[in-house]
Amino acid sequence: MKDELDSGSDDNPYGIAEVTHTVRIAQYLGIIVGVxxxxxxPTGLELIGxxxxxxxxxxxxxxxxxxxxFASIMRISIGAMFLTNLFFVIVQESYxxxxxxxxxxxEFVESIDDxxxxxxxxxxxxxxxxxxxxQDFVLHCSPDARKxxxxxxxxxxxxxxxxxxxxxxxxxxxxHQQTQGAYGCRSLIxxxxxxxxxxxxxxxxxxxxxxxxxxxxxQKCYSGxxxxxxxxxxxxxxxxxxxxxxxxVNERPRYVEMNKESGAPFKSTIPAELSYCEEIExxxxxxxxxxxxxxxxxxxxxxxxxxxxxxxxxxIEEVSNDYWYLxxxxxxxxxxxNINCAExxxxxxxxxxxxxxxxxxxxQRCECFPGHFGVFCENVMPCNTIRxxxxxxxxxxxxxxxxxxxxxxxxxxxxxxxxxxxxxxxKPFGLMRDGYPGETEHYFEVEHPYNASEIVAPHKHNNPxxxxxxxxxxxxxxxxxxxQLMKNYTFLLRYTGRRWYGQIVDPSLSADSFKEEEYxxxxxxxxxGLGQExxxxxxxxxxxxxxxxxxxxxxxxxxxxxxxxxGIHDYDYSQYGVLIPLVEIAGAGFFHCNRPE
Numbered sequence: 082m083k084d085e086l087d088s089g090s091d092d093n094p095y096g097i098a099e100v101t102h103t104v105r106i107a108q109y110l111g112i113i114v115g116v117x118x119x120x121x122x123p124t125g126l127e128l129i130g131x132x133x134x135x136x137x138x139x140x141x142x143x144x145x146x147x148x149x150x151f152a153s154i155m156r157i158s159i160g161a162m163f164l165t166n167l168f169f170v171i172v173q174e175s176y177x178x179x180x181x182x183x184x185x186x187x188e189f190v191e192s193i194d195d196x197x198x199x200x201x202x203x204x205x206x207x208x209x210x211x212x213x214x215x216q217d218f219v220l221h222c223s224p225d226a227r228k229x230x231x232x233x234x235x236x237x238x239x240x241x242x243x244x245x246x247x248x249x250x251x252x253x254x255x256x257h258q259q260t261q262g263a264y265g266c267r268s269l270i271x272x273x274x275x276x277x278x279x280x281x282x283x284x285x286x287x288x289x290x291x292x293x294x295x296x297x298x299x300q301k302c303y304s305g306x307x308x309x310x311x312x313x314x315x316x317x318x319x320x321x322x323x324x325x326x327x328x329x330v331n332e333r334p335r336y337v338e339m340n341k342e343s344g345a346p347f348k349s350t351i352p353a354e355l356s357y358c359e360e361i362e363x364x365x366x367x368x369x370x371x372x373x374x375x376x377x378x379x380x381x382x383x384x385x386x387x388x389x390x391x392x393x394x395x396x397i398e399e400v401s402n403d404y405w406y407l408x409x410x411x412x413x414x415x416x417x418x419n420i421n422c423a424e425x426x427x428x429x430x431x432x433x434x435x436x437x438x439x440x441x442x443x444x445q446r447c448e449c450f451p452g453h454f455g456v457f458c459e460n461v462m463p464c465n466t467i468r469x470x471x472x473x474x475x476x477x478x479x480x481x482x483x484x485x486x487x488x489x490x491x492x493x494x495x496x497x498x499x500x501x502x503x504x505x506x507x508k509p510f511g512l513m514r515d516g517y518p519g520e521t522e523h524y525f526e527v528e529h530p531y532n533a534s535e536i537v538a539p540h541k542h543n544n545p546x547x548x549x550x551x552x553x554x555x556x557x558x559x560x561x562x563x564x565q566l567m568k569n570y571t572f573l574l575r576y577t578g579r580r581w582y583g584q585i586v587d588p589s590l591s592a593d594s595f596k597e598e599e600y601x602x603x604x605x606x607x608x609x610g611l612g613q614e615x616x617x618x619x620x621x622x623x624x625x626x627x628x629x630x631x632x633x634x635x636x637x638x639x640x641x642x643x644x645x646x647x648g649i650h651d652y653d654y655s656q657y658g659v660l661i662p663l664v665e666i667a668g669a670g671f672f673h674c675n676r677p678e
Contacts, residue, residue: 083162097255097264098175098397101332107177108252111184115167116245118188121160123237125153130233134226140464144218163191168248172255175395189212260329265396266422267326268344268446269336270456273317273366273387274417275579275624277656278409281315281386284370286309303375310375314656317407319602320353320366321494323423333395335358341495342597344423355397355420358383362391373408381408387418398422423456434458454490455497455628457512463499465490466676467574470664472511476675477501477574482597483580495600498576498628504588505572508554512572512583512620514637514663551617552638562658572619574630574672577602581630583620608657620671621657632670636660 100108132149170183204211223229258264282301287309289302295309303310323344324336338352339345347354353368365385373381378474386408389400402421407413424445425437431447435458438448449458469475480493480500492499510516557563566585573584584607602608608618623634639659663671 094129094171097259098173099259099265099333100175100222104175104180105256107180108171111171111180112169112248112252113245115164115171115184115187116241116248119160119163119244121156121163121191122240122244125156125160126233126237126240128153128156130229130237133233134222134229135661136223136294159191159194163187164244164248168251172252182452214315231518261326265326265334266398268423269324269355269397269420270423271323271324272321272419273578276317276409276413276416278317278386278407279656280312280410282372282375283313283315284310284372301375301520303372305375305377310372314608315371315386315603316578316608316656317366318580319607320368322576324355327354330356331359334397336397340598341497341602343494347601348599350599350604353447356383358385358388361385361388362393364389364392364394387416425457431458446477449489451489454494460497460628464631465677466675467501467629467631467672468675469511470669470671470673471516475509475511476501477503477572477672496576496578496599496602498581501574501630502571502590504569506569507567509572509585509619514661517613546572577607578624579624581622581625581633581635582607582618583635584617585619586617620663621660627675630672631674633672634667634669635663635671637663 087169109355128149132144132146132153135144137561166187167184170187171180174180174183185370198214200206201210201214255264255558263332283296283305285300285308287295288307289309290307292300292302295302295311297311300309300311302308320338322341323339325336325339325344325346326335328335333356335357336355338347338354340347340350351368351370353366355364355366357363358365358367360382364387365383366387367384368386371384371386373379373384373386377470388406388408389397390405392400394400398421401418404415405418407416425431425447426445428435428437431437431449432453434453435447435449437445439445447456447458449455452462454460454462463479465479466476468477480502482491482493494500554567566587570585573590574581575584576582577677582602618638620635620637622630623636625633627633636657637660638657639661
């Protein structure tokens, strides 16, 4: 029993297993069979009954009640330990055969005393024990023996059925708790790599019957559900973050994506999910609004986007350190994911920078002390102001959260990171790799309005034939809306799961107008690689998990938006095109903290 009780973990102290319906049926059968084969409790109760039935006066032998009671209680204790061990074995095993093998082993242990007694009767140990074990004793009953026997018979039956009912009710309670995710992790933190799929079919809100009903050439009508679908660049790291338990699918827990602010459910955004796909016997990442193809017969099983190796594991954490498969129009193997439980077991899990809060029916989460934040309070509060490497006078301030949400965090937080912003006009030379132009440097003849009375020169091009030819502002200045935006805009720096994006956005964006609880880098079209809506992203960081953009290397992007592709270049680059460092020395970082004096 000690081994059974020690087989658990902090979040599942009794080691209760997640099981299939077949195993669950075997569990109930195991309880019924176990109660039926147990002889110790009925025999012990019968012997106690015999002690009361015997005639206590006369010239016959009278058996001392205290000896009978002691022996009977020992038998009943052995039976009780058998049933207790049986219950733990049943709820801890995941396979049918293991349940019944363990039952056989327990029955053997329980019957060792009977086996020893039988060996004594056959003279295997000594003659004296053989004689003692082969003696027959006569019990002389009192006049009330028959009445007592009937009462004890009823009592034994009551104990028999009570044992079965108690064990069955206990198992039923555990089954109910299993469906609620009580014995597994209720909240996960998922970190997907920098993989991408350029031609993901994404469901639009528009209904259709033919392709012409859809808005643009990138969209097609899918007859399966009567919606328009658009091809987009899917960057898997945009789906990083919290995933919470939400019922079971295929007899295993299903986890749905939570918002990127606090880990609470989205209000309007439809989340992705991590679930088990029975068709391929694998854990998968999927989204109900993303299809792998619009041809039904060619679609991936469960429309999986990421999938594990084939497994029967009930816990997705058990396969999170293995290689997964990524879908990018074809299967790419050896893709790494990182999926861990987001719950704490004690204060040590909170790095001693917070308290592990245990609330009945809720996740066990870290409540961080002032100065720290993060899933496990692993992050120190970021600096409030950062400055550009190219121009220390250009500073970005952390976007404050006026609500505070009661979590000791006074800034807007998405993907577990702060946002930084500054109001600007004209071309942000101080946030680009070449800084401010000199008087003799060569430019293409493109003008960018700064205000009504001043013209700002475009960014320089070193050579029309190298990667610098694809100038961000030259391309987007073709749009009147972009020209107007450049007169007054907000430069925003925010995290998107694996990288920081530096974006030019509408000047009306503020902590009051930004709905951080609904922000999602993919669904907000932070970077799709296809349309002019991508004109917001100017610079992008290296892959990083840093809680602040300070000391992180940044890049300008070239040739990454197919809507501007010409006949000269095929745009066959990575999802971010060609990345040109903003500073020459790797590791120097482009933004730095302004420390208070």
